Structures are given as C-alpha cells and as structure tokens.
Amino acid sequence: MARHGLSNVLRLALRDYWHERLLSLCAIMGLAAVLAPLLLLFGVKHGIIESLTHRLLSDPRNLELVVMGSGRYDASWFTTLGADPRVAFILPQTRSLAATMSLLTPGQTGGPAVTVDLIPTADGDPLLRRWGLPTPGQGQVVLSWSAARKLGLGPGQDLVGRVGRMVAGQRQEARLGLKLAGVLPLEAQAQETAYAPLDLLEATEDYRDGFAVPNLGWEGAPRPESPRVYPSFRLYAKGLDEVAALRDTLLSRKLEVHTRAEEIEAVQSLDRAFTIIFGLLASVAVLGYFAATAANSLANVRRKMRHLGVARLLGFATGDLVWFPMIQAGATSVLGVGVALVLYAVAALVINQHFGPRVCPGEAVCRLSPSHGLVVLVLTLLASVLGAASAAWRVAGIEPSEVLRDV
Numbered sequence: 001m002a003r004h005g006l007s008n009v010l011r012l013a014l015r016d017y018w019h020e021r022l023l024s025l026c027a028i029m030g031l032a033a034v035l036a037p038l039l040l041l042f043g044v045k046h047g048i049i050e051s052l053t054h055r056l057l058s059d060p061r062n063l064e065l066v067v068m069g070s071g072r073y074d075a076s077w078f079t080t081l082g083a084d085p086r087v088a089f090i091l092p093q094t095r096s097l098a099a100t101m102s103l104l105t106p107g108q109t110g111g112p113a114v115t116v117d118l119i120p121t122a123d124g125d126p127l128l129r130r131w132g133l134p135t136p137g138q139g140q141v142v143l144s145w146s147a148a149r150k151l152g153l154g155p156g157q158d159l160v161g162r163v164g165r166m167v168a169g170q171r172q173e174a175r176l177g178l179k180l181a182g183v184l185p186l187e188a189q190a191q192e193t194a195y196a197p198l199d200l201l202e203a204t205e206d207y208r209d210g211f212a213v214p215n216l217g218w219e220g221a222p223r224p225e226s227p228r229v230y231p232s233f234r235l236y237a238k239g240l241d242e243v244a245a246l247r248d249t250l251l252s253r254k255l256e257v258h259t260r261a262e263e264i265e266a267v268q269s270l271d272r273a274f275t276i277i278f279g280l281l282a283s284v285a286v287l288g289y290f291a292a293t294a295a296n297s298l299a300n301v302r303r304k305m306r307h308l309g310v311a312r313l314l315g316f317a318t319g320d321l322v323w324f325p326m327i328q329a330g331a332t333s334v335l336g337v338g339v340a341l342v343l344y345a346v347a348a349l350v351i352n353q354h355f356g357p358r359v360c361p362g363e364a365v366c367r368l369s370p371s372h373g374l375v376v377l378v379l380t381l382l383a384s385v386l387g388a389a390s391a392a393w394r395v396a397g398i399e400p401s402e403v404l405r406d407v
C-alpha cells in the first residue's frame with residue numbers, strides 16, 4: 001500500500017535535480033540559448049510594429065477618408081453610414097466655396113483680415129481629441145496655428161467673423177462675434193482654417209446663397225423648407241484595419257476616396273512578414289526542444305531505473321512516481337525561461353539605448369510586456385511536460401520485481 005504522496009515525490013525529484021546540478025545547469029542553459037534569441041526577435045517585432053502602429057494612430061489623418069469631388073448626401077445617407085460599426089466619426093460638410101470666413105480682431109479698423117476655411121466639427125472629433133482641445137460650442141471656433149498667429153490671438157480671446165456676399169450687384173456683409181476656444185499646433189493643421197459647429201457653416205452657406213439667418217440676425221430671403229443636401233463630409237474610421245474596408249465600401253458606391261491605406265498596408269505587411277519568420281523559427285525551436293526534452297527525460301529515467309524501482313518498493317505509488325520526470329522537466333522550464341528573460345532584458349536594454357535617439361519618446365525598438373513572458377513560461381512548461389510524457393510512461397512500467405533481481 002502506498003505510503004508516500006505527491007509532495008514527497010516533488011521533494012525527491014527536486015533533490016535529485018540539485019544533486020545532478022551540473023547536468024541540470026546544462027539543460028537550463030540549453031533552453032535559455034534557444035529561448036533568448038526568440039524572445040529578442042519577438043521583442044524587436046513587437047517594439048517596431050507597436051511603434052509604427054502608434055505613430056499611425058497618433059495622427060488622425062491616417063484614419064481619415066477624404067471624398068474627392070462633390071455629391072448630394074441627405075440626412076438618411078449620413079444616418080445609414082454613421083450606423084456602420086467601422087465608422088468612428090462622420091459629419092456633413094457644406095460647399096467649400098461657401099465655407100470661408102474673414103477673421104479680425106475686435107476693434108480692428110485697418111489692415112487685412114485673415115481668411116480661413118471653415119471645417120465642421122462636433123463632439124468626438126478625432127483631430128481635436130488627439131490634441132486635447134475642446135469642442136467649440138455656439139459662437140466658438142478652434143483655429144489653426146498659422147491663423148491664430150496672424151491674428152495674434154490665444155485661447156479664450158475674442159475675435160470677429162465677417163461674411164460677404166453679392167446681391168443684385170451690391171456688396172453686403174454680415175458680422176459675428178466669436179471666441180477662440182483653442183489653437184491647433186502646426187503639425188496638426190498647416191493651412192489657415194477654423195473648426196466650428198456645423199450650424200455656423202450652414203449659416204454661412206445660406207447667407208451667401210442670399211437667404212436670411214434669423215438666429216444670427218442676418219437678413220435675406222426666406223430659405224426654402226426643402227431638406228438640406230450636403231456636397232461632402234468628414235469621415236474617420238475606428239481603426240487602421242477599418243480604413244481599407246470603408247474605402248472599398250465607398251468605392252462600391254461609386255465614390256472616389258483618398259486615404260493613407262498604402263502606409264497602413266506597409267506596416268501591416270511588415271507585421272505579417274515578421275510573424276511568418278518568427279513562427280517558422282519558433283516552430284523549429286519548439287520541435288527541437290520537445291525532442292530534446294523527451295530524449296533527456298527518457299535517458300534520465302533509464303539511468304535511475306533501479307532507484308525508482310526501490311522507491312516503488314518503499315511505498316511510492318505509480319501515479320505519484322510518474323510525476324518525477326515531469327517535475328524535473330518543469331524545473332528546467334522555469335529556470336530556463338528565467339535565464340532567457342534575463343538575457344533578453346540585457347540585450348533589449350543595449351538595443352534600445354543604441355537606437356534611442358532614432359525613436360520618438362515613449363517608443364522602443366525592442367519591447368515585451370509581462371503577459372508575453374507569462375505566455376512563454378506557460379508554453380514552455382507545456383512543451384516540457386509533453387516531452388517528458390514518454391519518460392513518465394516508462395516510469396509507470398517499472399516493476400519492483402525487476403529491481404529485486406538486480407539487487
């Protein structure tokens with residue numbers, strides 16, 4: 001009857017592992033020699049792709065789809081496209097010729113005004129959100145850096161908007177008091193533009209068409225009650241993968257679209273190439289380590305056949321002893337992964353310090369997360385245990401009678 005449990009087998013296996021520490025060290029270093037280059041390769045893959053992806057995502061223009069030309073889009077069209085789960089932001093846009101405004105400082109009597117292009121914005125605008133700027137409300141605008149510089153204004157200051165039109169050969173002009181809600185940096189918008197609520201662009205378009213805008217006090221003919229139709233729109237995809245899909249959807253609707261899908265595809269192609277290379281190398285390494293573990297564990301069990309047989313005579317159950325080679329293989333896995341991670345950390349530090357001046361702040365050429373290390377440990381343990389399964393099967397077949405004949 002068995003008198004010893006699994007805890008005793010664990011202690012016996014680890015003591016034997018320490019007793020043959022030279023062989024154990026060779027096994028640990030052999031595993032580390034296999035894992036460390038793979039970790040380094042995967043770290044470079046992850047670091048480079050993550051950095052490139054972060055750069056793409058940090059610039060909202062990479063997620064923007066710009067429709068070339070003009071069309072006729074009503075409210076139902078925007079409702080349908082806005083319901084697409086791939087769409088992050090969509091907003092109608094008025095005619096470009098009507099979407100301009102001259103800006104002046106309060107009290108300005110002389111000097112040229114700054115003419116800006118009006119761009120509609122609303123809550124969730126990826127461009128404003130990227131730079132941490134508030135969404136302008138009624139009577140507010142967000143200016144580009146160049147426009148704000150020419151006006152000499154900063155956030156929170158007042159300015160005056162001026163809209164002109166020709167009616168029956170006469171020049172007419174309307175003015176509107178505005179407040180500067182924020183300023184976009186130069187890298188976000190190089191042109192002289194003003195981001196404003198859609199209502200302001202609609203009012204500007206109506207006024208230039210000769211219609212009145214009662215809520216702003218701008219006089220003119222009554223606007224027809226027909227639903228408004230827009231010639232264009234601003235559209236942003238939710239992610240890099242959705243840009244090409246949305247582009248294809250719009251192309252299928254006979255719309256010519258400009259995107260940065262080529263840059264995105266270049267990064268994704270690089271990611272796929274890295275993945276294939278890493279997958280092939282990892283597969284060869286796993287198969288080699290599996291075969292080596294199986295051979296070493298089986299040879300170890302054969303060398304210790306007599307000792308394991310005596311353990312059976314001392315009362316160790318067969319179900320407990322089969323864990324003997326698996327425990328030792330697991331110990332090699334844990335220690336080997338630990339050494340490999342240390343070697344990787346040293347190499348990654350050298351790589352990142354060498355290429356540090358060439359990357360942006362917060363980026364790294366070689367980087368792994370703690371979850372990656374945990375996955376490597378679990379997979380290595382699994383490969384070790386499966387590799388030692390043949391040795392465990394051999395242990396289960398040990399007969400104490402054979403040991404008695406050899407003693």
